[in-house]
Amino acid sequence: MTSKPSKSARSATSARRGKPAVAPxxxxxxxxxxxxxxxxxxxxxxxxxxxxxxxxxxxxxxxxxxxxxxxxxxASDKADLLFLVMHDRLEHAVARSFETLGEGPLIDRLMHVFRGVFAMYDESPKMGAAFVRALPGATGPNAARVNVLTFAFLERLGALVADAQARGEVASDLQPLACAQNIFGLYFMALLGWLTGHYTLDTALEPMLRVSLELQIRGFRT
Amino acid sequence: MTSKPSKSARSATSARRGKPAVAPxxxxxxxxxxxxxxxxxxxxxxxxxxxxxxxxxxxxxxxxxxxxxxxxxxASDKADLLFLVMHDRLEHAVARSFETLGEGPLIDRLMHVFRGVFAMYDESPKMGAAFVRALPGATGPNAARVNVLTFAFLERLGALVADAQARGEVASDLQPLACAQNIFGLYFMALLGWLTGHYTLDTALEPMLRVSLELQIRGFRT
DNA sequence: CTCATATACTGAGCATACTCAGTGAGTGCA
DNA sequence: TGCACTCACTGAGTATGCTCAGTATATGAG
Missing domain, CATH: 1.10.10.60 (Homeodomain-like)
Incomplete structure (x- = not known):
């Protein structure tokens, strides 16, 4: 390169945190x-x-x-840029969902949480679709941060199950985290089905995911 | 293949644009x-x-x-080449699994089927990983063919549930296909967990997937 | 202060997935 | 048979994700 013309271009936002060539x-x-x-x-x-x-x-x-x-x-690659973007949104959506959590049967509390997360994805379904498509097996620093978030989410779902256990709604011999894993799997499949275009938001959330979760809570037995 | 000479003739000789001189x-x-x-x-x-x-x-x-x-x-793109390759392998593996299906409780029959499919993926885990990573939301002709296969697989799982229903193992008021959807979701999550490197084949199949399925069949209730 | 080092950043260059106007062999009709 | 048409195939060209040797500057030691 020769002279340095690119500097001034960046300083569109430099009013806030100045970055002119000489001073700050x-x-x-x-x-x-x-x-x-x-x-x-x-x-x-x-x-x-x-x-x-x-x-x-x-x-x-x-x-x-x-x-x-x-x-x-x-970001290690283009997909990792997507994880950089989604991390904050996910974190915020999950935090909000658990903050506004009321009392009630397990199924209602789960649906409340998932409704909040689905609403976040619904703000930009196309970006959400790219996200869930890129997520499985992703490497890179931002993907790792999202994975940490996902695991924390799983543990909070486990806490909801443990609550239900304490209230006698769930059998006491079950491991809450194992239950949460099944719940998460069903949630993820519903999310996938919606965002990849097989269902609409409403059908994916309200009839489909709810039926799945009720079927999991109830079990198959006679 | 038979048409080997045509290839070497094309690239080696001078014919420029010409196809093989000897018309096949x-x-x-x-x-x-x-x-x-x-x-x-x-x-x-x-x-x-x-x-x-x-x-x-x-x-x-x-x-x-x-x-x-x-x-x-x-193939519409590189991923669709992967679906072109995997379609036949999947079809064959599923067919074999259902051919060798014995009698017994639902959980054992399911595990038999999934074991067969997992074995197919285990022949080339890296290719399997790329496959499950590319699968969600894939478009293209070969992806569509794989989706048809997946839906057929879902229906055969539903038939297994219906069998169990007929034997009184599963409650008669349940929809077999809804049960199959939950089962498939748990299977897919286990597959994802294995192929993306979070688990080994053995842990994903035998402790993890089995526990998931038993927890689904049993339900959470007291 | 001066200087050496670490590091955030640059941008031309590379690899490769995918495109498309062109070509000629197979096909079907007279 | 001769001829117009279809279509499988070609391969140079294009777009773009990603790299990396080079540059400027903050930092810290003396």
Missing amino acids: KTSRAARRAGTREQVRVAALELFSSVGFDETTTQAIAQRAGVAAGTVFLY | KTSRAARRAGTREQVRVAALELFSSVGFDETTTQAIAQRAGVAAGTVFLY
């Missing part, structure tokens, strides 16, 4: 966090408006005001 | 079926030995003795 000397950590956030927001906006497949990593870099290679300093 | 005079339909089979076998060999991600579509074309663009006449 922001710390490396702060700069890095800022860049990461710019990439995250750019990816979010493009994925949710244009779609995952239709968005190029070049476009994300351009919108974030960084070079093409920079986005791969914050 | 095979019918178009037969030629097309032959080409498709060559592509399928080439993809199978490369995917199972080298791996899906490590195989280029160019390499498949070269091994099949066709031009680079030809493989996309038989």
Whole structure:
């Protein structure tokens, strides 16, 4: 390269955290966090408006005001950018769902939680579809963070089962985490069925997932 | 395959655009079926030995003795080549599993079927991993054929449940197909957990899937 | 302060999945 | 048979995900 013209382009947002060539000397950590956030927001906006497949990593870099290679300093590949975006949304949706949890039978509490998560996906179903498609077996730092979130979600589902156990609704000899795994599996299949286009949101959530969960709670036996 | 000479003749000689000088005079339909089979076998060999991600579509074309663009006449994209390969294997594995099905309680018959399918995946776990990763929401002609197979599999699972119902093992007011959907979901989660590397074959099949299915059959209730 | 090191970032270049206008052999009709 | 048409096939071209040697700058030691 010769002179350095790209600097000024980035400073569209530099009113907030100045980055002009001469003065401010922001710390490396702060700069890095800022860049990461710019990439995250750019990816979010493009994925949710244009779609995952239709968005190029070049476009994300351009919108974030960084070079093409920079986005791969914050995600191992394009799919990992999707996980970077979805992590916060997932975390927030799950937190909200459990905050607003009332009392009642296990099935109702589960449906309340899943309704909240489905609503989050419904804000951008196309991005959600790309997400669940890319999730199985994904590697990369942001995928790992999502996996941590998923495992925490599983444990919170286990806690709901344990609650039901304490109230005598669920047999006391069962392991709550094993029950939660089955519940999660049925939830994930419903999510997959919806987002990959086999069902609509309403049919996937209300008749289908509920029936699945009731069938799991009830069992097959005579 | 028979048409080996045509390939070497084409690439070695000077004929430029010309097809083999000696006219083979095979019918178009037969030629097309032959080409498709060559592509399928080439993809199978490369995917199972080298791996899906490590195989280029160019390499498949070269091994099949066709031009680079030809493989996309038989699959909409690279993932669809994987479905082209897996369709026959899946079909065969399921058929075998149901042929060798004995009598007994539902859980044992289910485990017998799933054991057979898992064994098929175990012949090339890396290819299996790529397959289950690409499957959700896949489009393309070969993906559609695999979906047909999956739905047929679901119905055969439903038939097993109906059998158990007739023997009084399963409550008579349940819909066999709804039960089969839950069973399939638990099977698919176990498959995913294994092939994406979270479990080994043995732990995924024998403790994990069996526990899941027993928990489904039994239910949560006191 | 000066200098050496670490590291966030750059962007041209590479690999490869996929496209499409062109070609000629098979097909069916007269 | 001769001829117009169809269609399987070709392969150079294109788009884009991702790499990596190079650059500028914050950091920390002396």
